[in-house]
Amino acid sequence: DAKTTQPNSMESNEEEPVHLPCNHSTISGTDYIHWYRQLPSQGPEYVIHGLTSNVNNRMASLAIAEDRKSSTLILHRATLRDAAVYYCILWMRTSGSRLTFGEGTQLTVNP
């Protein structure tokens, strides 16, 4: 399975932007880049996904490198409710829609 690499933890201050990096150097052309986040004692929540182009939605933006070997999830103004574990996952056509979770990045937001 193509793997992703994320920092174990990051910190941000409230109302400041947060850039969460993800490396996926073995990505193939049909692999989608997905981001989910998980709050304590809850199931993961979809954040955003993309294939080649940058994506924006109401929650976040996803910036994908030109060679697709890395991506960055951008939270434009962090709030305390954004404190969660963020998972960057490759959705591979060959995996039969199975999502394999790595360790993710624990985001702490300071008031």
Next chain:
Amino acid sequence: GAVVSQHPSRVICKSGTSVKIECRSLDFQATTMFWYRQFPKQSLMLMATSNEGSKATYEQGVEKDKFLINHASLTLSTLTVTSAHPEDSSFYICSAQRQVHGTEAFFGQGTRLTVV
């Protein structure tokens, strides 16, 4: 948006008993659902793929006779933990997605199982 509902949210059972967890796709038909397990301070581990109308596919190391999966309809998958032991205590999470490659997955709220 689509919603996946999981029930119960938490359950306590005695060792040796069985527990059933339900996962419902409320907004769309899901021919495939997934079951994960998560231990404290760890990531989600995929246990099995639930296929509507056919047998589930289990990940390596997951006992199919202990974790029974039934996907009897396009909106319901169940996970039964049989003869539960304290080491089965964990957070169990299901997910479902539309049958379009690459689209987002929707997760249930999780079930906290405690075996005493």
